[in-house]
Amino acid sequence: MIPEFVLELDKYDVLAHKRDEFNLPDGVIYLDGNSLGPLSKHTQQHLQQVVQSQWGTDLIKSWNTHQWIDLPSKVGEKIAPLIGAAPGQVICCDSISVNLFKLLSGALKINSERRVILSLKDNFPTDLYIAQGLSQLLGTDRCELKQVELPDLLDQLDDSVSVLLLTQVNFRTGDLLDIQAITQYAHEHGILVVWDLAHSAGALPLELDKHQVDFAVGCGYKYFNGGPGAPAFVYVNQRIQERIRQPLTGWMGHRAPFQFDNEYQPSKGVSHFLSGTPNILSLAGLDAAMDAFSGVDMGDIRNKSIALSELFLRLVSEAESLTNLECISPLDAQQRGSQLSFAHPQAHAICQALIAQDVVADFRAPNIVRFGFTPLYQRFADIWQAVKILNQVVSSERYLKAEFQQRQKVT
Numbered sequence: 197m198i199p200e201f202v203l204e205l206d207k208y209d210v211l212a213h214k215r216d217e218f219n220l221p222d223g224v225i226y227l228d229g230n231s232l233g234p235l236s237k238h239t240q241q242h243l244q245q246v247v248q249s250q251w252g253t254d255l256i257k258s259w260n261t262h263q264w265i266d267l268p269s270k271v272g273e274k275i276a277p278l279i280g281a282a283p284g285q286v287i288c289c290d291s292i293s294v295n296l297f298k299l300l301s302g303a304l305k306i307n308s309e310r311r312v313i314l315s316l317k318d319n320f321p322t323d324l325y326i327a328q329g330l331s332q333l334l335g336t337d338r339c340e341l342k343q344v345e346l347p348d349l350l351d352q353l354d355d356s357v358s359v360l361l362l363t364q365v366n367f368r369t370g371d372l373l374d375i376q377a378i379t380q381y382a383h384e385h386g387i388l389v390v391w392d393l394a395h396s397a398g399a400l401p402l403e404l405d406k407h408q409v410d411f412a413v414g415c416g417y418k419y420f421n422g423g424p425g426a427p428a429f430v431y432v433n434q435r436i437q438e439r440i441r442q443p444l445t446g447w448m449g450h451r452a453p454f455q456f457d458n459e460y461q462p463s464k465g466v467s468h469f470l471s472g473t474p475n476i477l478s479l480a481g482l483d484a485a486m487d488a489f490s491g492v493d494m495g496d497i498r499n500k501s502i503a504l505s506e507l508f509l510r511l512v513s514e515a516e517s518l519t520n521l522e523c524i525s526p527l528d529a530q531q532r533g534s535q536l537s538f539a540h541p542q543a544h545a546i547c548q549a550l551i552a553q554d555v556v557a558d559f560r561a562p563n564i565v566r567f568g569f570t571p572l573y574q575r576f577a578d579i580w581q582a583v584k585i586l587n588q589v590v591s592s593e594r595y596l597k598a599e600f601q602q603r604q605k606v607t
C-alpha cells in the first residue's frame with residue numbers, strides 16, 4: 197500500500213511525536229489547518245478547566261486569581277519568540293481586521309504629510325476593505341488606498357506613500373514575499389510597513405526584530421490552532437511604540453483602567469493596542485494551543501512543510517489524471533508559504549468530493565483548490581493518501597455529481 201520511501205520519511209520525521217498532542221478525528225486527512233487549526237488535547241482540557249473551575253467556580257475573582265487580565269500580553273509573549281520578537285512588543289486581541297484599522301490609522305498619523313496606503317491588488321480582501329473604510333472615514337485628502345500589481349511594487353514605493361500594507365504569503369497562490377528586502381527598501385523611502393502574517397506565523401521562521409519590521413498582525417486560529425475566532429496578535433516594534441497612537445481608545449488600553457478616569461491616557465508600549473475586554477475563553481484556547489510549539493524549532497517546521505509539499509507536488513505530477521490541475525503556487529519551495537494551490541474549472545466540486553472522502557482541503561473563488569501543510573500533525577503517509585484520493589476523485593469524475601455542485605456560505 198503506502199510505499200516504503202513514504203514510511204521512511206515518517207520514520208525519520210523529527211516532529212512525528214507532535215501529532216499525538218492533537219485530537220484529530222479518525223480517518224480524516226486534514227489539509228486545512230491554514231484556515232482553522234485543529235484542537236489539541238491540552239487545549240481541550242484547558243478550556244474545560246477554564247470554563248468549570250475558573251468561570252464556573254471562581255467567577256469574577258478569576259480576573260486576578262487566574263490572571264485573566266494579563267492574558268493578552270501573556271499569550272503575546274508566547275507568540276513573540278516564534279516571530280523573532282523580543283519581549284514587550286506583541287499583544288493578543290481582537291481580529292486581524294480590527295488590528296489593521298488601529299495600525300493603519302496610527303501609522304498614517306505618524307507619516308501624516310503623506311496620504312497613500314499602498315497595497316497589492318491581490319492582497320487578502322479584508323486588508324483592502326479596512327484601508328478603504330479608513331479612507332472613507334478620513335477623506336481621500338488624508339488617506340487613499342492605492343493597489344498595484346506585484347511586479348510594479350518597488351517602483352511604486354515613492355515619497356507619496358505613507359504606509360505599505362502587505363501580506364507575506366498570498367492566500368490564493370502561496371507566493372512568499374521577502375520581508376527583509378521590502379521593509380528595507382520601503383524604509384529608504386520613508387515608508388512605514390504593516391505586515392499581515394496570517395499565513396506565515398506558525399508556518400515559517402520569522403525575524404521581525406532583526407528585519408526592523410515596524411508593525412505586524414497575525415492570526416490565532418490558523419497555524420497557531422487557537423480555535424475558531426481566536427484573537428489575532430499585534431506586533432509593534434519597540435523603537436516606534438512611543439510614536440504610535442491608535443484610535444480605538446478603549447478602557448483596556450488605558451494606563452489605569454480601574455481608576456475610571458474621565459480622560460484617556462494610553463498605557464505604555466504595545467498594551468495600549470487593547471480596546472475592550474479581552475475574549476477570555478478564546479484567549480485561553482490560544483494560550484493552551486501555543487504550548488504545542490514549545491521546544492519546537494520553526495526551522496524544523498519549515499523544513500517539514502517543504503518536504504510535505506514537495507511530496508504532494510511530486511505525486512500529483514506523477515498522476516496522469518491530474519494534469520488538468522494547474523499548480524498556481526511557485527514551484528520553487530523557497531518562494532512559497534506552507535500551501536499548494538491548483539486551478540481547475542471544477543475546483544469547488546473537486547474540493548467537495550475530497551471532503552466527502554475525508555480529505556479536507558478548501559476552495560477559494562473563483563477556481564482554486566488549496567491544500568495547507570501543517571507539520572505538527574501531518575504525516576507523509578497522509579500526503580500520499582490524500583493524493584491517491586484526489587487522483588480517484590478526478591479520474592472517476594465523481595466530483596460531477598449534483599451533491600458536489602452546491603455552494604455553501606463558507607467555502
Ligand SMILES: *Cc1c(COP(=O)(O)O)cnc(C)c1O
Nearest residue numbers: 291292293294320363367392394
Ligand atoms: C485569515 C486572514 C485574515 C483574517 O482576518 P480576521 O479579521 O482575523 O478575520 C486576515 N488577513 C489574511 C491575509 C488572512 O489570511
